[in-house]
């Protein structure tokens with residue numbers, strides 16, 4: 106037998122999932138994909154390899170994967186990184202994943218830990234290890250809260266490469282002044298540099314979703330330009346939420362509630378070097394940090 110004829114699992118590599126395998130596993134496990142849990146499974150080996158390559162992860166990384174599902178991306182990650190900690194909310198999928206990995210990547214199975222939990226609420230104490238990277242095909246309806254929760258709670262995460270709905274990817278990576286710049290853009294920028302990292306079509310999923318997908322990469326600031334402790338994050342996020350809750354109003358008006366009165370909002374805006382007649386959509390994360398610092 107030539108090397109090419111030896112199956113990947115026998116070569117110590119993961120046997121990735123194609124369309125037939127995804128359907129067969131779903132049938133075997135009795136999986137009926139739900140919209141509520143954003144269950145669209147990738148059945149294309151090139152897509153999962155591209156995600157892993159774009160994440161820039163390697164043997165030195167412990168990867169946190171949110172929503173491993175049937176294991177498409179998990180198997181591709183196991184080929185490349187030191188450890189994968191997979192957080193899955195669906196108890197059936199969480200229980201089945203180690204079995205799939207033992208079958209399709211027997212030599213790599215001890216690199217995987219599965220945690221049955223809700224990634225929007227998971228606590229650092231439930232994660233066995235210090236993940237250096239988040240790599241995930243996120244459930245679309247909770248992608249932004251999951252991303253922000255994990256960057257807030259896990260300071261060891263230095264980078265993230267996530268697949269999300271294309272529109273959400275655009276919003277996360279938007280710059281000040283753009284129409285789609287908003288709460289997700291500024292909050293993600295509080296933690297690090299954000300950029301679009303590619304597009305993914307609908308055909309690589311089962312079931313086929315209604316929307317296109319996009320890749321986003323976030324690299325945490327190696328030397329944060331501002332304090333990133335919990336207290337400062339809460340303060341900064343509070344003023345971001347207030348500014349965008351009434352995005353058409355000037356900041357003087359929109360921040361009246363946050364500051365106590367429009368006059369006090371004006372005073373604080375001037376103290377932070379921000380024109381009171383400007384709108385939230387023109388401010389970068391640094392400006393929101395300065396503004397939050399004026400809060401007594």
Ligand SMILES: C[S@@+](CC[C@H](N)C(=O)[O-])C[C@H]1O[C@@H](n2cnc3c(N)ncnc32)[C@H](O)[C@@H]1O
Pocket residue numbers: 142143144145146147148171172173174175176177178179192193194195198222223224225241242243244245247
């Ligand atoms: C878009 S699918 C991705 C599945 C797999 N990673 C893939 O690429 O084929 C999203 C996965 O996230 C899981 N999920 C949904 N909400 C979750 C949550 N709050 N916490 C953890 N996992 C969640 C779903 O059960 C599903 O397995």
